[in-house]
Amino acid sequence: MSKSFGGIAAVDGVSFTVSGGEVVGLVGENGAGKSTIKNIIGGALRPDAGHVSYAGAPAVHGVGGAKHSGVATVHQETSLFPDLTVAENILIDRLRSPGRATVRPGQLRRAAAPVLQRVGAGFGPEALVRDLSAGQRQLVEIAKALAAQPRAVVFDEPTASLNLAERELVMGIVEQLRADGVAVLYISHYLEEIARLTQRIVVMRDGRVVADRPTAELDRAALESLMVGRELAQGHPPLAPPREATTLTVRDLGDGARVAGVSFDIAEGEIFGLAGLMGSGRTEVARAIFGLAGGIGRVEVGGRRLRRGSVRACIAAGMAFVTEDRRHEGLFLDRPIRESLSIVELDAVCRSRRTGWLDDGRERRLTEELARRVRLVARGGLGAAGGSLSGGNQQKVVIGKWLAGRPRLIILDEPTRGIDVGAKAEIYRLLADLAREGTSILLISSEMEEVLGLSHRVGVMHDGRLTGILDRAHATQEAVIRLATGGAA
Numbered sequence: 408m409s410k411s412f413g414g415i416a417a418v419d420g421v422s423f424t425v426s427g428g429e430v431v432g433l434v435g436e437n438g439a440g441k442s443t444i445k446n447i448i449g450g451a452l453r454p455d456a457g458h459v460s461y462a463g464a465p466a467v468h469g470v471g472g473a474k475h476s477g478v479a480t481v482h483q484e485t486s487l488f489p490d491l492t493v494a495e496n497i498l499i500d501r502l503r504s505p506g507r508a509t510v511r512p513g514q515l516r517r518a519a520a521p522v523l524q525r526v527g528a529g530f531g532p533e534a535l536v537r538d539l540s541a542g543q544r545q546l547v548e549i550a551k552a553l554a555a556q557p558r559a560v561v562f563d564e565p566t567a568s569l570n571l572a573e574r575e576l577v578m579g580i581v582e583q584l585r586a587d588g589v590a591v592l593y594i595s596h597y598l599e600e601i602a603r604l605t606q607r608i609v610v611m612r613d614g615r616v617v618a619d620r621p622t623a624e625l626d627r628a629a630l631e632s633l634m635v636g637r638e639l640a641q642g643h644p645p646l647a648p649p650r651e652a653t654t655l656t657v658r659d660l661g662d663g664a665r666v667a668g669v670s671f672d673i674a675e676g677e678i679f680g681l682a683g684l685m686g687s688g689r690t691e692v693a694r695a696i697f698g699l700a701g702g703i704g705r706v707e708v709g710g711r712r713l714r715r716g717s718v719r720a721c722i723a724a725g726m727a728f729v730t731e732d733r734r735h736e737g738l739f740l741d742r743p744i745r746e747s748l749s750i751v752e753l754d755a756v757c758r759s760r761r762t763g764w765l766d767d768g769r770e771r772r773l774t775e776e777l778a779r780r781v782r783l784v785a786r787g788g789l790g791a792a793g794g795s796l797s798g799g800n801q802q803k804v805v806i807g808k809w810l811a812g813r814p815r816l817i818i819l820d821e822p823t824r825g826i827d828v829g830a831k832a833e834i835y836r837l838l839a840d841l842a843r844e845g846t847s848i849l850l851i852s853s854e855m856e857e858v859l860g861l862s863h864r865v866g867v868m869h870d871g872r873l874t875g876i877l878d879r880a881h882a883t884q885e886a887v888i889r890l891a892t893g894g895a896a
Contacts, residue, residue: 408457410443415786417443418454419614425559430581430591432601432622435611435634436827437797438784441594444611445563448592449473449480461559474500477558481565483825484734485548487536494519494532497551522550527576541568541732542685549577559590566597567825570685570853578604596827598627612636635829643860644839649677654847655696655708655816662701666691666871669704673816678838678848680862680882682855683891687868689851690731693818696849697721697728708815722751725815729805729822731851733798737805740794744785747793747804748774752811773811781807782833799830806837817841818849823857835861855884869893 410418418440425431433441446452448459450466450473459466461476473480487496494515501518512533519532528546536544545568552560562581566574581604584591595601601608601622608625610618610633618625618633625633652675660669666688673679683689695701702715708724721728730736738747749756749770756770757763774789781803787795793804802822809817819838823831838861842848852858858865865882867875867890875890889895 408444408447408454408459410447410452410454413787416614418447420457421611421614421616422457423609423616423619425590425592427558427590428585428588429607430585430593430605432605432608433592433594433611434596434598434601434608434630436829437799439611439634439827440614441611442563443614445480445561445592445594448478448561450478474555477555478561479552479555479557479559480561481549481552481563483564483567485544487544487547487551489535489537491536492532493523493528493530493534493536493539493547493550496536496547497522497532497554499551500555519550519554522554525553526550526580527573540686542570542573545569546573546576549580553580557589559592560584561592561594563594564596564825565593566595566600571855573685574600596825596831598630598828601630602627610634631828634827643857644836646678646839646861646863647676647843649842649847649863650675650845653710655706655849656710657696657704657706659704660692660695660701660706661703662691662695663703664691664701666695666701667703669868669873671866671873671876673847673849675815675847676842676845677863678842678850678861680858680865681849681851681868682858682865682887683868685853687891688871689868690820691871692868693728693820693849693851697726697818699728722812725812727751727809727812727814727817729809729817729819731820731824733801733805738793738801738808741792743790744778744783744793744796744804745770745774745789748777748789748808749811751808755811777807777810780810781837783807797826797830799826799833802826802830802834806834814846816847816849818851820851821853822850823852823854855887858882859884859887867891 408418408421421444435441447454450470453468461478466472467475497519498515516532523532526546526549530543536547549565565577578600581591593604605622608620608622609616612634653672654675655673658670661667669692681689691700696706698716698718698721706713708726713724714720734740754760756765756773758766778789783803784800785791785796823834838848850861859882863879865877865887866873867887869891877886
């Protein structure tokens with residue numbers, strides 16, 4: 408198969424097979440062509456050349472044709488209707504029976520319940536999707552795919568927004584599908600999941616297949632080298648010791664709902680990791696500190712107490728916030744990349760604060776410098792739409808837009824979710840460099856290795872409270888899990 412966009416080849420002469428009862432991993436850096444392959448297989452795109460066949464029969468074009476052939480797709484970005492119930496989303500294709508225009512909620516709930524049970528959902532079919540967390544919505548997306556009893560399933564980063572327990576559920580589902588004879592194409596940046604689940608790995612780079620080999624023949628180092636075309640530096644970058652001065656002081660922080668009594672300090676140049684299971688309150692702490700939620704407790708930056716609930720005051724004090732939801736809260740998908748990069752520092756790119764007119768030259772110089780600093784790769788230039796960037800480069804924009812203001816504290820919520828190993832390594836380097844320059848960092852991540860490898864100290868959340876703080880020497884996976892599940896330090 409081949410597919411180009413605007414004269415640029417996204418997929419170039421790609422061929423591979425997936426058999427029933429086989430899990431094949433599809434890996435590569437962001438921008439390698441994996442999403443295009445997924446969309447062609449799922450019927451959302453037509454290839455410019457080549458074809459897809461299911462069980463030897465040519466594919467019927469379109470999403471409906473793929474579904475009719477028995478192919479289901481689990482998308483990373485959930486394709487759910489927020490104002491419908493879980494049952495209605497799962498069975499959306501069956502809302503109307505032939506010849507009948509009436510939706511029967513009771514029948515939907517009864518039909519959806521066993522599928523939800525299969526994916527281990529802790530919520531009922533009558534729940535509204537808008538009330539669910541990101542991880543719960545992903546479980547609904549998986550249940551929606553399984554409800555059609557497919558012969559083949561394409562999983563696109565299915566565990567990116569899940570906690571450890573939910574990841575195990577999903578991997579168990581994949582293993583059961585394989586045992587049932589279903590063909591599975593598994594796309595993931597979590598190479599440990601690829602190693603555990605797959606029998607064969609297809610590696611893509613720059614739109615082409617560079618390897619199609621049994622999983623047993625590829626260790627992690629070899630796989631990373633194939634993906635990026637070079638050897639990556641192993642492990643996390645070295646950390647400089649933090650300074651004595653305190654940047655952030657948090658005392659008895661609460662949001663009036665999920666979080667209460669959270670207290671900690673972050674020193675200049677310190678990376679403070681915040682760990683915990685999904686739902687423990689990590690994100691709520693970050694949003695409360697930045698003035699996005701709640702107003703309980705005291706927050707100080709450099710010894711100066713901030714007005715609670717004021718994002719403007721937080722930014723003025725030198726605080727930055729990198730959201731976990733980059734596509735909806737972090738950048739403008741339909742606007743030029745330069746607008747996302749310059750949005751935080753509009754005063755710096757205006758001809759005057761009084762008129763508010765933008766100075767194109769100033770904006771160009773600022774955004775080009777920020778793009779260089781975060782090593783942004785934008786094939787269409789900074790005038791291209793933000794949505795044209797790969798996930799890793801979108802994340803670089805979300806981080807880069809804050810650097811123009813030289814923040815004293817950066818809060819990062821899941822900064823490497825859904826990005827490839829090469830982009831991760833570059834973001835790790837950037838965070839270590841910022842800390843070395845004296846910037847303080849509050850790092851929230853569901854990846855245990857990431858938190859432990861990047862942090863000077865690790866705070867652990869459980870049920871809305873900070874249950875302990877571990878220094879680098881004592882921050883082991885076992886110690887973090889013990890605190891995250893309510894145990895003693």
